[in-house]
Amino acid sequence: MSMDSFIIEALQVLLVIGLAPAFAGWVRTLKCWFQGRSTPGLFQPYRDLFKLFSKEVVLAYNASWIFRFTPYLLFGTAVLAGGIIPILSIDLPLAATADVIVLISLFAIARFFLALSGMDIGTAFGGMGSSREMMIASLAEPAMLMAIFTVSLVNKSTSLAEIVQVIYSGQLILRPSITFALIAFILIILAETGRIPVDNPATHLELTMIHEAMILEYSGRHLALIEWTSMMKLYLFVCLCIAAFAPWGIAVKGSLAALPAAFGFMVAKLGVAGLIIVLIETGLAKMRLFRVPEYLGVAFLLATLGMLSFFILD
Amino acid sequence: MEITLETASQVIDFLAALVLITSFAMLAQRRIYGLIHLFAWQGLFLAINTAFVGYMADKSHLFISAGLTLGLKVFLLPYIFYILVHRLNIRKEVENMVNIPTLMFIGIALVILSYYVTAPVRELSTLMTRSTLTFALATVMMGLLMMITRRNAVTQVIGFLAMENSLFFAATSATYGMPLVVELGVALDILIAAFIFGIFFFHINTTFDSLDVDRMAKLKEDEMDE
């Protein structure tokens, strides 16, 4: 645990906080290009956040401390998760405090409190959003776990730093199990971060909302923090996917000299990931709510097939 | 180009996994056109697999089988079905008798079962394709499952053909394919069967005005009727 690793950790956390809106902006820009609209620019999310920060916060009369505390908790857990996933380098002091299962549970805490704050004010929309979100989360968990199980079977560990190292030191093998797990993981990312085909992040119709319905009552700075958190969540899930499946480019040594190259690789991979996300989002339509269990069932099936293929074919 | 045994078995495993995926996708598919397309893809993956095994194992008759599969299963039969669906105005959605998540779970259970069943063969076999026998057996049973749980006659026939695909696949993985004369005979039979099925479909459709197999239950003798 040298001084270098702490600097790397700090840099990575700042990068997560600072770059997540840019990634969200990239996804939105690509979507505009695909849909033939003109784009407001890559940095529009920053402008939106800035605007929200300067606005007044309006709270309902009966908002409890949970409602006011949740935005900070969400932001905090996302930042903490950003310090655990190897994005630039695996030499992170915090990476040893949590493995992949703990990471998923950190996101689960955030979701728990967000669902509670959806129910806090006592409107019908908030309860609806919470109820739908918890249903989707409960079906996404087994699929996510199966995908992680497959990855950890192949790499013999659940610690992300270790997984990256094993992939680096091994040969480049095209395994069906990892491919299935990867496809399942992509499907899960779309469900967990509330993208099409599970949830439309840009919808204005309350009855079609899932994530947005829980945050309808938030305004001003609170809303800015929550929006920032959801951008960070997308960013972090994509980085998790990259770290578990395609980590080439992440620095394995602890020196600061390797960081610029790692940064360049990360930007390139994020660009490609954004493209894949937008292709899927543009090509599919949002499913009705009770088709989502089938979708997640397909994800679970693929992950299970990946696990079975590992034993059967290897 | 020198391909090591290691890489070869990876490619074969990968193609086998793709065949399994198309089988599951056929179980889950709701639209007839989608089914036909998936059947074509399955045939394509099989043809590539057979050709590759033929190349690695130096069995030239597998190339002929691969070509036959390509011509028949990827182009001709799907085309015939497409024409049939179009001419007979068959409804474009397929109804299942069992819902889709349950079918998925049965599929997984079949994969585990076939793993258990093919364990002795895997011990004894020395071929590079031995680990794909599990998937082959599983896809045979899933084809049969497709035939059981569908309501529409066209889809039942596609299930039958998928079963035949999988048997062919099983033969490739167990013994590097059947003797060429057997393969040619089977291919010819499949072609004739497709024509005969087509004729039957026309007749059934004229009689019942639909190809729903539940209607055909009326054919059984029943004292309660009339």
Place this chain on the structure above:
Amino acid sequence: MNYDPITIALSSVVLLLGTALIAPLFRRSRNTLINISFILASIASFCVVAAGYYAVETAVVSTATLPIGLPGLPFHIRLDALAGFFLVVVGLLSFFVSIYSIGYVKGYAGHRSVTSLVVFYCLFIAGMLMVVLADDAFCFLVAWELMAAASYFLVMFENERAENRKAALLYLVVAHVGAIAILFAFGILAGFSSGDVFSGYTFDAMRKAEIPVYWATAAFFLSFLGFCAKAGVIPLHVWLPEAHPAAPSNVSALMSGVMLKTAIYGIIRVTFDIIHVFPWWWGSIVLTLGLISMVMGVLYALMQHDLKKLLAYHSVENIGIILVGIGLSMIFISFKLPLLAALGLIAGLYHTINHAVFKGLLFMGAGAVLHATGERNMEEMGGLIHKMPWTAAMFLVACLSISALPPFNGFVSEWLTFQAFLLSPALPNRILILLIPLGAALLALSGALAAACFVKAFGVTFLGHWRGHHRPHVHEVDWTMRAGMVMAGVTCLLLGILPTIFIDWVDVIAEQFVGSTISLSASQYGWMWLTPVSYERASYSGIIVFIGILVVVAAAYALLHVKPGMIRRSHIWDCGFQKINSRMQYNATSFAQPIRRIFGFLFRIRESVEQAPHAGHKAFPKKITYYLSVKDRIWKWLYKPIVDSSFWLSRQAGRLQQGRIQTYLLYSFITILALLVFLR
């Protein structure tokens, strides 16, 4: 006076029995009665915790023979590491609940006499302690009966309601079916012990016995059946959701928190200790039943709108999780993988104590809500967080713990169970390797469903507006109840952030039963890092995650919080519809509706909506009635046939009673003839 643990434990039991005896003397003065008895009970529980702690710490086995019992068949008791652990479990929660009870029982409506509650409460705890300490079948079964009988009377405490009486009867029947099964199991085990006839009933004799495989299997199944009936494993769970809500909340906390654990104690004692050699498929059965209970338990809980019934069904789920850990351990040990077996066993034991603490806290919270509002039905509650902040905060801690969220304790035991699952590829049996990971997926599913259920429970009870028609005067509960809850909540947190210390302490049990410890690897990197198998494999630092969350959230708040002048309070946003009222909120039934639609095929669900249209125009409904009934399929498939066939058998047997003297004389005549012939 020697302070060895077994003497302390015994004296605590004596203290409890004594309290039960002297309590009726105080029945004139209610407050004195309550104060004295519960304070004595809490002292006894605390001593038990100390005794158990030392027993595990020193890993010394102490036995004693009590002069009670039949002549020639005295009671034997034994305090070893496993018993010590369960003493800690029982004693810890009893301590918290006894302090809580001081305030809770005082709140019981004035006209009812609480003497019986106090007496049976003490007898109940004494019975549980004796079950854990017992070292022979006789003592075990007497203590088991004492526990069952005392809890029967406690469930019947509010016996003016018919449903409570029915619940108590059902409980008694199932408990006795279980007890008979356990009796038979002990009979088999005692029958094979060598030595003279009258000492076969001690556990020591049973341990040394050589039992043939078929008889051992029979003994295992009988005892497992009996203990499952007590633990509430599906399909023998039907009494749990009836009995736990009927009992007073402090008793429900004890029943759900520790009485179910005595069954787990029994399973571990009989399987790992007495019948110590077993084939792998026993473990598979335990694992399968555990998985089924886990998933079905949480699904049943999601369908409930009665707060205490919901908590009762969650006990079914958590017992399932404990059995999963134990089942994995059994499978691993039968394939001679001691390190993995130790991991599974430790995961199961960890979840045992975690569940005791957080379930106790949940029931204490539900009792506080019941005490303050008089309601158990969540559909009538809401907005309590403003009037009952302490209760709400502690209930939230318990909700986070049971949903397996870090940094609380539920997460650590589920994490350890997951790690045990992930190590299953080390098994030599190829089919098990394929099937066990599906169990891990089911564990993830139940964890996520539990989180959904507790968002529902907490959200509907404490958040939003009051949903009921009449508004009671709600106030926070008194300091004793709060103290009990806060202590339990703090324990949840401590068990969550200091797992290595706990594992170091409890590892001696694993060493005794499976021959390996995990603490060597688990705390290899110091007390902060939990690395159960190896550092590269997986590591978790509860305390750093906890501190991390605190620090980052505090920093976020400090840097980014809203300046006081920038907050404005206003009405809730109503989308332009101005007549929004509290009945338009989501309640428990509506929250669970998506999940009910997906998993509803497992239950018998009848749902219907009727609309009475307005006289003027058909499109505007005047009144809408929604009817929903969710029933347990197991009643119809398993219990009803059994009940029907037992009635049929009784009717057939009833034919023997003809009512005429000649027939009865005829019976005696035939019997005498038969005896003469056969005993010639």
